[in-house]
Amino acid sequence: xxxxxLFAKNDEIPAGSATIFFGFSSIFWFxxxxxxxxxxxxxxxxxxxxxxxxxxxxxxxxxxxxxxxIVGWISMAFGxxxxxxxxxxxxxxxxxxxxxxxxxxxxxxxLSLGLILLWMGIxxxxxxxxxxxxxxxxxxxxxxVPLGINVWMTIAHRKTQGIYITNWFFGACIFMVTIxxxxxxxxxxxxxxxxxxxxxTFWHAHNLLGLWxxxxxxxxxxxxxxxxxxxxxxxxxxxxxxxxxIIAFYSTPASHHLMSAPLPEWLKSFASVEGVLILIPAVAxxxxxxxxxxxxxxxxxENLETKFSITGVLLAIPLNMQGGFQQTRAINWYVHGTxxxxxxxxxxxxxxxxxxEAAAVYFGLQQMLRRKLYSLxxxxxHYWFFIIGFCIYWISMTIxxxxxxxxxxxxxxxxxxxxxxxxxxxxxxxGGTMVFTGNVVWLYNMWMTAREGTLVPEGRxxxxxxxxx
Amino acid sequence: xxxxxxxxGAAGVGLMLGFSMMITLFGPSNDFRSGVSTxxxxxxxxxxxxxxGFSYExxxxxxxxKPITVILDKDPKTGAAIDPPVRxxxxxxxxxxxxxxxxxxxxxxxxxxxxxxxxxxxxASMSSGAVFTVSKGEFNGEEVDYIENTTxxxxxxxxxxxxTAGDExxxxxxxxxxxxxxxxxxxxxxxxxxQTQDWQAFGAPPFLGDFNGEMPTxxxxxxxxxxxxxxAARNSSREWMTMHFxxxxxxxxxxxxxxxxxxxxxxxxxxxxxxxxxxxxxYDEYLAGNRIYPPEVPEPARDSEVRALxxxxxxxxx
Numbered sequence: 001x002x003x004x005x006l007f008a009k010n011d012e013i014p015a016g017s018a019t020i021f022f023g024f025s026s027i028f029w030f031x032x033x034x035x036x037x038x039x040x041x042x043x044x045x046x047x048x049x050x051x052x053x054x055x056x057x058x059x060x061x062x063x064x065x066x067x068x069x070i071v072g073w074i075s076m077a078f079g080x081x082x083x084x085x086x087x088x089x090x091x092x093x094x095x096x097x098x099x100x101x102x103x104x105x106x107x108x109x110x111l112s113l114g115l116i117l118l119w120m121g122i123x124x125x126x127x128x129x130x131x132x133x134x135x136x137x138x139x140x141x142x143x144x145v146p147l148g149i150n151v152w153m154t155i156a157h158r159k160t161q162g163i164y165i166t167n168w169f170f171g172a173c174i175f176m177v178t179i180x181x182x183x184x185x186x187x188x189x190x191x192x193x194x195x196x197x198x199x200x201t202f203w204h205a206h207n208l209l210g211l212w213x214x215x216x217x218x219x220x221x222x223x224x225x226x227x228x229x230x231x232x233x234x235x236x237x238x239x240x241x242x243x244x245x246i247i248a249f250y251s252t253p254a255s256h257h258l259m260s261a262p263l264p265e266w267l268k269s270f271a272s273v274e275g276v277l278i279l280i281p282a283v284a285x286x287x288x289x290x291x292x293x294x295x296x297x298x299x300x301x302e303n304l305e306t307k308f309s310i311t312g313v314l315l316a317i318p319l320n321m322q323g324g325f326q327q328t329r330a331i332n333w334y335v336h337g338t339x340x341x342x343x344x345x346x347x348x349x350x351x352x353x354x355x356x357e358a359a360a361v362y363f364g365l366q367q368m369l370r371r372k373l374y375s376l377x378x379x380x381x382h383y384w385f386f387i388i389g390f391c392i393y394w395i396s397m398t399i400x401x402x403x404x405x406x407x408x409x410x411x412x413x414x415x416x417x418x419x420x421x422x423x424x425x426x427x428x429x430x431g432g433t434m435v436f437t438g439n440v441v442w443l444y445n446m447w448m449t450a451r452e453g454t455l456v457p458e459g460r461x462x463x464x465x466x467x468x469x
Numbered sequence: 470x471x472x473x474x475x476x477x478g479a480a481g482v483g484l485m486l487g488f489s490m491m492i493t494l495f496g497p498s499n500d501f502r503s504g505v506s507t508x509x510x511x512x513x514x515x516x517x518x519x520x521x522g523f524s525y526e527x528x529x530x531x532x533x534x535k536p537i538t539v540i541l542d543k544d545p546k547t548g549a550a551i552d553p554p555v556r557x558x559x560x561x562x563x564x565x566x567x568x569x570x571x572x573x574x575x576x577x578x579x580x581x582x583x584x585x586x587x588x589x590x591x592x593a594s595m596s597s598g599a600v601f602t603v604s605k606g607e608f609n610g611e612e613v614d615y616i617e618n619t620t621x622x623x624x625x626x627x628x629x630x631x632x633t634a635g636d637e638x639x640x641x642x643x644x645x646x647x648x649x650x651x652x653x654x655x656x657x658x659x660x661x662x663x664q665t666q667d668w669q670a671f672g673a674p675p676f677l678g679d680f681n682g683e684m685p686t687x688x689x690x691x692x693x694x695x696x697x698x699x700x701a702a703r704n705s706s707r708e709w710m711t712m713h714f715x716x717x718x719x720x721x722x723x724x725x726x727x728x729x730x731x732x733x734x735x736x737x738x739x740x741x742x743x744x745x746x747x748x749x750x751x752y753d754e755y756l757a758g759n760r761i762y763p764p765e766v767p768e769p770a771r772d773s774e775v776r777a778l779x780x781x782x783x784x785x786x787x
Contacts, residue, residue, distance in 0.1 A: 171478075188523075267496065337689075341690070
């Protein structure tokens with residue numbers, strides 16, 4: 001079907017097609033990504049499990065897991081939300097449905113190719129920029145630029161006077177992430193070396209999170225929560241404080257990832273201070289959303305999408321408290337490079353961000369398919385597998401990290417730390433596997449929704465209808 | 470609509486992002502430029518070559534087209550004894566030079582002047598190959614290490630250098646680090662002892678000039694294993710490394726490091742086929758207590774990946 005639409009006239013493509021393809025692709029990659037994660041975790045807990053072949057070696061699969069969830073799941077879910085929220089907020093149609101479909105197509109092809117090469121060991125050897133630069137050029141010119149053009153043109157052709165905060169985030173973040181990737185790849189393309197390369201690697205890694213993953217996820221919540229609750233956003237002005245503070249503060253603290261490297265000291269201090277300042281947008285965001293819930297807190301229990309969304313927002317509280325302070329010199333020396341950071345990264349990507357996107361994908365797919373979710377039971381099952389699995393993962397890795405930190409400063413022989421961490425490695429695998437199982441359920445549930453979900457009548461929202469199963 | 474909010478917004482975003490890029494990109498680039506290459510930095514870039522990771526000369530990232538490090542105890546031209554032996558970096562004809570040779574400014578003030586002056590690196594030619602060493606010289610009253618193009622200064626040719634060294638004194642360092650990258654060792658290990666507390670356990674943290682010309686640096690961010698920047702200073706046994714890579718639990722029963730037995734390739738040093746399945750079966754019997762000794766670990770073939778990996782670990786990570 002995708003093939004047919006790729007060469008159809010724009011006007012003949014039903015509105016919402018791009019959203020639907022993006023939505024299913026993102027869930028698919030979520031299943032793949034978490035499956036790989038669970039497999040990797042098993043290898044850390046039981047190193048002799050699958051051995052003797054290069055293909056299933058830990059070092060070949062770890063980065064495939066990371067990029068499948070970031071570029072596959074999270075970013076495609078972003079693409080999906082942009083395809084339906086941007087026009088809805090501008091009271092108009094998507095600028096080009098066809099361009100949107102081409103974006104999904106190139107995205108899936110490029111990502112599959114990149115991940116296969118990565119799996120084979122064809123890598124650039126730079127964390128988060130592991131994809132070789134030709135693939136990165138596909139990401140920029142085949143994915144981000146077309147996505148950007150679609151979103152920017154839709155915003156420019158809007159039929160409303162103002163621009164809602166979500167669209168501010170979408171429009172700006174696509175631009176900023178494109179710049180980030182361009183600058184981040186420059187060491188590979190222009191062969192920049194040494195500390196410049198090391199610094200740019202983490203400059204890219206940090207800005208990928210700070211200027212793409214967290215702000216776009218927040219932008220999504222600015223749409224879903226008012227939509228689902230029927231309450232207007234508590235304050236558009238606080239939303240703007242959030243937006244501009246992200247751009248001012250979140251684009252600068254990259255070097256706090258390299259506190260122990262011989263980078264200039266002024267840069268590290270600067271990064272540390274700016275890193276604490278990210279609490280400004282963080283508090284603005286959480287407060288704004290939670291205040292929007294006023295009078296509608298029952299939906300947190302009753303409505304599946306709200307449950308996902310608010311869970312994501314609540315997880316943003318520990319996320320930002322950790323994020324703001326763990327990068328200061330006072331704390332960083334203890335936790336740097338330990339499982340604590342792994343826990344924190346999963347709190348950001350699997351916790352805060354993924355919950356917000358899951359809510360938006362649930363909502364958007366029902367809305368665009370014009371079908372009510374197939375089964376509430378399966379939806380709830382997904383939620384509870386997801387949150388419990390995530391908590392097991394997060395808590396066990398945090399403890400493992402603290403053990404590692406203690407081992408580091410008391411100079412315990414490293415092997416004793418490995419032994420002490422073993423139970424938490426098993427817990428981590430159990431947690432990750434639960435999340436993976438939940439996602440398989442989700443994919444099934446969404447597939448059945450597309451086929452058998454109750455039709456939503458014109459003029460109604462899916463969440464207004466009662467469940468039939 | 471006279472007031473176009475998005476235009477104002479776009480300008481604002483551009484301005485703010487531009488400002489933060491000025492600080493975070495332009496600012497540090499000045500500091501990095503003043504880094505004077507240390508011996509470690511020169512040794513690394515000469516032994517690793519142009520770059521590691523996907524590139525035109527090595528598209529499958531398997532360690533093709535990398536320079537070879539040799540330890541010379543005799544002058545390859547005259548045959549005179551050299552004591553103590555020197556490390557030389559052999560670039561066969563066609564091997565891409567490390568970045569500092571063509572972009573001299575990467576070497577840092579002082580090193581650049583000496584390398585291009587008495588070191589004669591300017592006359593090295595990629596198409597006919599060259600042999601480099603790191604020598605000590607004086608610049609403005611301070612001792613600095615610089616690159617010497619021995620092909621020009623002493624008439625050492627790549628072939629002669631390789632022949633003089635023989636297999637025993639040849640180290641496939643560049644290929645070894647490539648394997649470190651492709652096998653993802655850096656997802657568990659770091660190459661960056663921390664400035665605050667790692668001195669005792671893992672050794673001194675690196676200095677500013679230790680990285681000039683290295684790509685990628687692969688510090689690693691997530692430590693599930695010891696830092697190995699100075700591992701060869703703690704443990705320089707080739708035999709231990711060989712057993713440890715084949716199956717870490719032969720020497721460290723509690724290790725979670727994966728087995729890297731597939732890096733041996735098909736045959737061992739004598740050309741005998743390696744049967745990993747059979748080995749694992751015998752090893753399981755050993756674990757079950759039905760054997761007194763674990764099965765022997767095959768000796769790596771000369772061109773095997775693990776040979777290069779161990780070469781890199783024992784030569785570079787001191």
